[in-house]
Amino acid sequence: MKDPDxxxxxxxxxxxxxxxxxxxxxxxxxxxxxxxREFLDAKVLYLLLLAIALLFGAALTGRIExxxxxxxxxxxxxxxMAADLDxxxxxxQSMGDVAGRLNxxxxxxxxxxxxAADLPAGHWKATLTRTFVPLVGAPESGExxxxxxxxxxxxxxxxxxxxxxxxxDWARKIGSQTWEMTVAPGxxxxxxxxxxxxxxxxxxxxxxxxxxxxxxEVLILQKLLATGLGGTILLLVSVAVTAAFVPNMVRKGTxxxxxxxxxxxxxxxxxxxxxxxLLVAGLLGILxxxxxxxxxxxxxxxxxxxxxxxPSLLVFFALLLSVSVLTGIITRSVISAMLVTVAYWAILxxxxxxxxxxxxxxxxxxxxxxxxxxxxxxAIRGRQPRREDGLQPGRRPFxxxxxxxxxxxxxxxxxxxxxxxxxxxxxLMRDFAVAGxxxxxxxxxxxxxxxxxxxxxxxxxxxxxxxxTIFSRRDP
Amino acid sequence: xVVSVKQLEKRYGPHRALGGVSLDVEPATLFxxxxxxxxxxxTLIKILLGLVVPTAGxxxxxxxxxxxxxxxxxxxxxxxxxxxxxxHTSTSLLDLYGALQGIPRRQRRRRAAxxxxxxxxxxxxxxxxxxxxxxxxxxxxxxxxxxxxPRVLFLDEPTDGVDPVGRKEIRDLLLEERRRGVTVxxxxxxxxxxxxxxxxxxxxxxxxLMVTGTVADLTRQKASWLVAxxxxxxxxxxxxxxxxxxxxxxxxxxxxxxPIEGPGAEGAEAIDTFLxxxxxxxxxxxxxxxxxxxxxxxxLAIASGGETP
Ligand SMILES: Nc1ncnc2c1ncn2[C@@H]1O[C@H](COP(=O)(O)OP(=O)(O)O)[C@@H](O)[C@H]1O
Ligand SMILES: [Mg+2]
Numbered sequence: 001m002k003d004p005d006x007x008x009x010x011x012x013x014x015x016x017x018x019x020x021x022x023x024x025x026x027x028x029x030x031x032x033x034x035x036x037r038e039f040l041d042a043k044v045l046y047l048l049l050l051a052i053a054l055l056f057g058a059a060l061t062g063r064i065e066x067x068x069x070x071x072x073x074x075x076x077x078x079x080x081m082a083a084d085l086d087x088x089x090x091x092x093q094s095m096g097d098v099a100g101r102l103n104x105x106x107x108x109x110x111x112x113x114x115x116a117a118d119l120p121a122g123h124w125k126a127t128l129t130r131t132f133v134p135l136v137g138a139p140e141s142g143e144x145x146x147x148x149x150x151x152x153x154x155x156x157x158x159x160x161x162x163x164x165x166x167x168x169d170w171a172r173k174i175g176s177q178t179w180e181m182t183v184a185p186g187x188x189x190x191x192x193x194x195x196x197x198x199x200x201x202x203x204x205x206x207x208x209x210x211x212x213x214x215x216x217e218v219l220i221l222q223k224l225l226a227t228g229l230g231g232t233i234l235l236l237v238s239v240a241v242t243a244a245f246v247p248n249m250v251r252k253g254t255x256x257x258x259x260x261x262x263x264x265x266x267x268x269x270x271x272x273x274x275x276x277x278l279l280v281a282g283l284l285g286i287l288x289x290x291x292x293x294x295x296x297x298x299x300x301x302x303x304x305x306x307x308x309x310x311p312s313l314l315v316f317f318a319l320l321l322s323v324s325v326l327t328g329i330i331t332r333s334v335i336s337a338m339l340v341t342v343a344y345w346a347i348l349x350x351x352x353x354x355x356x357x358x359x360x361x362x363x364x365x366x367x368x369x370x371x372x373x374x375x376x377x378x379a380i381r382g383r384q385p386r387r388e389d390g391l392q393p394g395r396r397p398f399x400x401x402x403x404x405x406x407x408x409x410x411x412x413x414x415x416x417x418x419x420x421x422x423x424x425x426x427x428l429m430r431d432f433a434v435a436g437x438x439x440x441x442x443x444x445x446x447x448x449x450x451x452x453x454x455x456x457x458x459x460x461x462x463x464x465x466x467x468x469t470i471f472s473r474r475d476p
Numbered sequence: 477x478v479v480s481v482k483q484l485e486k487r488y489g490p491h492r493a494l495g496g497v498s499l500d501v502e503p504a505t506l507f508x509x510x511x512x513x514x515x516x517x518x519t520l521i522k523i524l525l526g527l528v529v530p531t532a533g534x535x536x537x538x539x540x541x542x543x544x545x546x547x548x549x550x551x552x553x554x555x556x557x558x559x560x561x562x563x564h565t566s567t568s569l570l571d572l573y574g575a576l577q578g579i580p581r582r583q584r585r586r587r588a589a590x591x592x593x594x595x596x597x598x599x600x601x602x603x604x605x606x607x608x609x610x611x612x613x614x615x616x617x618x619x620x621x622x623x624x625x626p627r628v629l630f631l632d633e634p635t636d637g638v639d640p641v642g643r644k645e646i647r648d649l650l651l652e653e654r655r656r657g658v659t660v661x662x663x664x665x666x667x668x669x670x671x672x673x674x675x676x677x678x679x680x681x682x683x684x685l686m687v688t689g690t691v692a693d694l695t696r697q698k699a700s701w702l703v704a705x706x707x708x709x710x711x712x713x714x715x716x717x718x719x720x721x722x723x724x725x726x727x728x729x730x731x732x733x734x735p736i737e738g739p740g741a742e743g744a745e746a747i748d749t750f751l752x753x754x755x756x757x758x759x760x761x762x763x764x765x766x767x768x769x770x771x772x773x774x775x776l777a778i779a780s781g782g783e784t785p
Contacts, residue, residue: 022545022578030575033568034561041563253559257620260525260553261576262545475528 027263028271035245035275042241048234048283052290055225059294061201067194067211068118071109074126074183077150077157078107081130105132115182120193120214123161123184130177139172145179156186191215191301218301219428225291226309227424234287235313236342238280239320243338245276246328255476266468273325273464277318284313305424305431312420319415319456320345322463329467352418354403355411361398415459419452477536478503478628478659479524484533486519486683493519495683496533501676506650506660508670508691510771511680512779517663518556520680521630524661525553538627549578552621556632556663558613562606566597566616569605570623577624584623591619596645610637618646622653629653632663647673671695671771679778686778695769700732701747704763705754713757715750728763 039045083101112126128149130140142163150158160181167178194211198204207217224230249255249272258268288310296302323344328337368391391397398404479501486494494516501507509517522528523535526543540547560569567588574584592598595615605613614637621629629650635643650660650673664670670677671691678688687694704727709720719732733746751761 026575026578026580030572034564034572037568038561038563248561251559253555253557254561256522256527256553256555257558257560257573258576259527260548260551261573262548262578263576476522 022262024267027267028274031268031271032275032278035272035279038245038248039241039279042244044237044241048237049286052286055230056290056294058199059298062197062199062298064195064197064214064217064299066119066214067196069194070114070118070122070124071112073157073189073192074109074112074124077152078109078128080152081105081107081148104137105130110178120185120190123182126181126183128179128181132175134173134175137175139177142179149181150183150186155188157189157192158183158186195299214299214301215431218295218299219431221295222291222306222428223425225294226288226306227313227421230287230291231284231309231313234283235317235320238283238317239324239341239345240338242276242280242321243324243328243341244334245272246325247332247334247337250329250332250471252476259476265472269325269329269468269471270464273321276321277314280317280321281314284310284317288313303431305427308424308427312424315420315453315456316417319417319460322460322467326463326467329471348414348417351407351411351414354407355418358399358404358408361404365397365399415456416452417456419448420456423449423452477501478505478538479661480536481520481524482534484520484523484535485531486516486523486528487531492683494523494530497680497683497685499678499685499688501659501661503659504654504657505676506654506674507662508674508677509661509663509680510667510670510677510775515680516683517680518632521632521661521663525551525630549624550627552624552626552629554617554621554629554631554634556636558617560605560613560616562604564605565601565603566592566605566619567601569616570620573620574623579624587623587625588619591622594649595619611639611642614638615642618649627658629658629660631660633665634662635664635666635669643669667771667775677771679775681778687774691771694774695771700730700767702763702765702767703729703731703761705729705759706762707759709754709759710757713754713759715753717746718750730767
C-alpha cells in the first residue's frame, strides 16, 4: 500500500478491474483519434474530397494534342550545334554563357520531310548543311554529327538513325558539308513540342490555337493546382478548420476534464498539434497526388517534381498551425486564431514579394551593361537576349532605398516560406525545361532548402514552445 | 486522511478566493462542501486536483502532494458547468478519457459499457453529445469520473439539471461507491440533497471555513416542539419556563422550553411535565413533533453573516 491511510475495498475485484498504466503512444493515439473526430465533425472533408473529385472530372474532359512542329525543332537542333552545350544548365544559364562555347560553324536544315505524320513521335528525313571556314575548321564525319545533333545540354531532342554525306568533295574544300539523315525523336522532344490544350470537349481553348510547349502547359497546370490556387485554397480551409481545435480544447468546462488526467499538459497541446498536422498532410497529399495523376493522365508526363509541393506546403502549414495554436491558447477564441493566422500569412506573403523585388534589384544592378540573361530554353523558343539597362541617374536601386533595406532586414528574420515556394518552382522549371517570368530570381543563390527550412522550423518551434509554456503555467 | 489541507490560501491578484482553509477528510466519507457562489468551493477542489496552484499552505491527497500523476490516477472529477466535446458519442468520449487516464483498450471498453448501463445511457451509443439533454450530459460526466474506478471522487454540482428520479439514482450510486470505500467530495447548493446524502459537511464563506462537522451534529434537535391540542389553550394556562407562540396559521403551537441540564436529550423531561400540566388543564393532545435545526437554517445563518448558532 502506498500510504498508511489506505482503506480496504470491499470489492477487491473492482480494484483489479482497471489497471492504470501510463503509456505515451496510447495518449498520442487517443488524441489523434479525437482530432480526427473533431475534423470529421466539421464536415469539410467531404466537401474537399468532392472538390478534388470535381477537379479530377473537369481535368479529365481535357485533351492535350500535338500540333505540327517538327521542322521548327529540327531547325533548333541544327542551330544549336554551333556551340558546345554539354553540361550547361538549360533552365538557369544564359546565352551569355553560351557565347564562349561557339565553334565557328553554322548548321542548317535545308530540306525536311516527315516519314509519317508530323507528331512528336514521328521520324523525319532531313538534309543538314554545315558551313565553316576551311582553314580554321576541319570537315566533320557522320559519326561526329550523330553524336552531337539534337543534344542541348543534357536534353535530347533528336537522334540520328541513318546518315549519309552527300556533298561533293569540291564543296567540302570551300567549307560546305551536306548530309542526308533519318532522324528519330529524342527523349525530351515531346516536352518542347507545341500542343493544343482544350477542356470540355473542344469548347475551352487554354493555350491558343497554335498551342504551347507541352512542358510549359504541364508546369502551369501543376503550379496552378498544387502550389498556386489549389494549394492556397486547401491551406485556407485547413487554417479555418484547425483554428477551432485549440480554443475548443481550452474552453472552460472542457479543459478541466483533460488537465485532470495523469499526463503532462504539453503533451495535450503538442499531440493535438501533430494530429492536426497529420490530417492536413493527408489532405495535401491527396491534392498533390491528384494533380500529379491529372497531369500524368492528360499529358502522359510523369516527372515527379510536383510531389515536392507536398513537403513545401506542409512545412508552411506547420508554421501557420503553430501561429494558430499560440493565438488560440492566448485568446481562447476561434475567430482570433483564424484572423491572426491569416494576417500572419499575409505579412509573410507581402514580405516575401517585397524581398523578391529587392533580390531582383540586386541582380539587375550587378548586370548593368551586360546582356540580360535569357535562358537557353527561352532562346530556343526564339527570344533574343537584351542588354540590361541601368537605372536613370540619381535613382537608387530598390535594395538601397530605406524601404528596401527594411524589407531585407525584416525578411532576414522571418521564416523563409517564400523560398520554399520558389524552390519548388525552380524544380518544376528544370523538369519541364522552361523558365517563368521570375527566372532572374530563380538564378539567385539566395534561396536554399537549408535556409528556408531552418528559419521556418525555428519559428514554428518557438511559437509552439511559447504556447506550451503558457498552457502549462496558467490556472484553468 | 484522504484529503488533508492546512492553511490553504489562494489569491487571484488582489482577490482572495481562499483564506487559510484547514480541512481533513477521512476515507469512505460522503463529504459535502457548501457555500454561496464565489465562496471558494471550486477553487478548493481545483487545488486538490492539482489544476490550480495554491498561493500558500499545504494540500495532500491520499498522502501524496496534490497534482502528482499517481494522485491523479486515483481521482475522478466532474467539473461544474462541464462541456463535453460535442462531436463525441458516449463511447468515443469515454474511450478518449479512458486512454488519457492510462487504461488499456479492452478494459476501458468493458468499463465504459458497464458504466453507460449503470447510468442509464445504454442504447444511445450512436448519438452525439450535441443531441444530449442536460441530465444525460450530467450522467455521462459522472461516467467519465468513475471510469478508472477512482478512490476519491470530486463532484462539483453533480445533480445540476437532473430530474428527481435521476437524482435518486445518482444518490444511490454515490452511496454504493462509498460502501465500496470510495471517498466522495461534493460541492452543492442543494442543501436538502446534501443533508440527505452526506456524512460530513463543511460550509465556506468568502474563502473561510465557517463550520465543519457531521450532518447529525449540525442538524441536532432543538429545544422546541410543535404541539396541537383538541381545542385552544385557555388564557389562564401557564407553564413556568415555557414560551408559547402560535404558528402555522393557528393550527400549531410552538413550545420552547428551557433545557433541563443533565443526561438524556435536552428538554425531553421538560416536555413531559408540560404535557402533564396541559392534560391536567383538560387539553387533549393531537400532535407532537420535535423541531430540528435543518442544514438550511445553519446555512442561512452563516450565509447571512451571522455566527455559528
Ligand atoms: N481564474 C480565476 N481568476 C480570477 N478569479 C477567480 C478565478 N477563479 C475563481 N476566481 C474567484 O475566486 C472566488 C472563488 O471562486 P469559486 O471557487 O469558483 O467559488 P464557488 O465555486 O464557491 O462558487 C470567486 O470570487 C471568483 O471570482
Ligand atoms: Mg463553483
